[in-house]
Amino acid sequence: xxxxxPLRGAQAGALAPAIRALLDAASSLGRDERPxxxxxxxxxxxxxxxxxxxxxxxLGRAGPASLDEIELGAHLHDFGKYLLAESILLKPGPLTxxxxxxxxxxPVYGAxxxxxxxxxxxxxxxxxxxxxxxxxGAGYPEGLAGARIPLxxxxxxxxxxxxxxxxxxxxxxxxxxxxxxxxxxxxxxxxLDPDMTVDFLRxxxxxxxx
Ligand SMILES: [Fe+2]
Ligand SMILES: [Fe+2]
Numbered sequence: 409x410x411x412x413x414p415l416r417g418a419q420a421g422a423l424a425p426a427i428r429a430l431l432d433a434a435s436s437l438g439r440d441e442r443p444x445x446x447x448x449x450x451x452x453x454x455x456x457x458x459x460x461x462x463x464x465x466x467l468g469r470a471g472p473a474s475l476d477e478i479e480l481g482a483h484l485h486d487f488g489k490y491l492l493a494e495s496i497l498l499k500p501g502p503l504t505x506x507x508x509x510x511x512x513x514x515p516v517y518g519a520x521x522x523x524x525x526x527x528x529x530x531x532x533x534x535x536x537x538x539x540x541x542x543x544x545g546a547g548y549p550e551g552l553a554g555a556r557i558p559l560x561x562x563x564x565x566x567x568x569x570x571x572x573x574x575x576x577x578x579x580x581x582x583x584x585x586x587x588x589x590x591x592x593x594x595x596x597x598x599x600l601d602p603d604m605t606v607d608f609l610r611x612x613x614x615x616x617x618x
Contacts, residue, residue, distance in 0.1 A: 452571060457483035459615065460567035464560075466611045467604075471559030473531040480527060481535025482564045488518030488536070512548045515540055534558040539565050542599045562601040566592070566608050569600065585616055 460482035461475050473481070489497055492514060496507045503511065519537040522528040528536075538552065538561035545553030573588035583591065589609050596605040 452575065453483045453486060455575075456485065456564065456567050456571045459571055459612075460564045462615055463567060463608060463611055464563055466615075467563070467607055473535070473558075473560035477529065477531040478535065478560050478564065481532040481539075481560065482567060484518065484522060484528070484532065485536050485539045485564055485568060486514060486518065487522055488514035488516065488520075491517045491521070512540070516549050531560060535561050535564045537561070539568055541565070543596075543601055544598050547599070557601075562604055566600055566604060569595065570608070570612060585613065 457479045461479040464473075464475055464478045489511075492510060496503065496510055499507070515537050519533050522536060523533060535558075537549065538558055541547040541550065541552045541557045541561060543554060543557070543562075545551050569592060570588055573583045573591055574585070576582040589612075592600060592605055592609065596602040
C-alpha cells in the first residue's frame with residue numbers, strides 16, 4: 409500500500425475514505441517498510457505539534473484555541489500532502505509553476521479530508537486551512553493578511569517554518585538555531601506575524617536546551 413495519490417483529476421471528497429484506509433495501513437507497517445512520504449510527513453507533523461504546543465503555552469495566548477486544539481492542528485497541518493504525488497513532494501530540485509500550484513492545494517485538501525472527523529473542530533480546521541497564509545496577504549489559500557489570519561494558524565505557521573528550517577530535506581541541509589533565527593527575522597512582517605516571531609525567537613532557545 410502506498411500513500412501517493414496523483415493530484416490530477418483527484419476529487420478530495422471522494423478519496424477521503426480511501427486516504428484514511430491508506431493511512432491506517434501505512435501506520436501498521438514496520439518503520440522501514442513505511443512509504444517514504446509517510447516517513448516524511450508524519451515526523452514533521454509530530455515535531456511541529458510539540459513545538460507549537462510548547463510555544464503556545466509559553467506565550468499564554470493562542471486566541472480561542474486550546475493547547476490540545478493547537479497541538480492536533482499542528483500535527484495534521486500537512487495532512488493534505490497525502491493527496492500529492494511523491495514525485496512532487498520529494499523532488500530534489502526546484503518545482504515548476506504547475507507543481508507549486510499543486511502543492512499550494514494541500515491546506516484545502518487537508519481541511520476538507522479531515523472535516524468529518526469528530527476531533528477536528530473549527531479551531532483545528534482553521535490551523536490546517538490557514539497555515540500557509542502570510543502576514544502581508546500574499547499567502548494561500550485565502551490571501552488573508554495580518555490579524556485576519558487566525559491567531560492559532562499564525563502560531564502553527566511559525567512552528568512549521570522553524571521545524572522545516574531545522575530539518576534536513578532532500579533539497580537543503582539542516583540550519584543551526586542561529587541560522588534559522590536569522591531567516592525568520594527576515595520573514596517577520598512579510599510572511600510571519602512580526603511580534604509573535606520576536607516572542608518565538610526568545611522562546612525557542614530555552615526550548616531546544618531542554
Ligand atoms: Fe504545509
Ligand atoms: Fe509543514
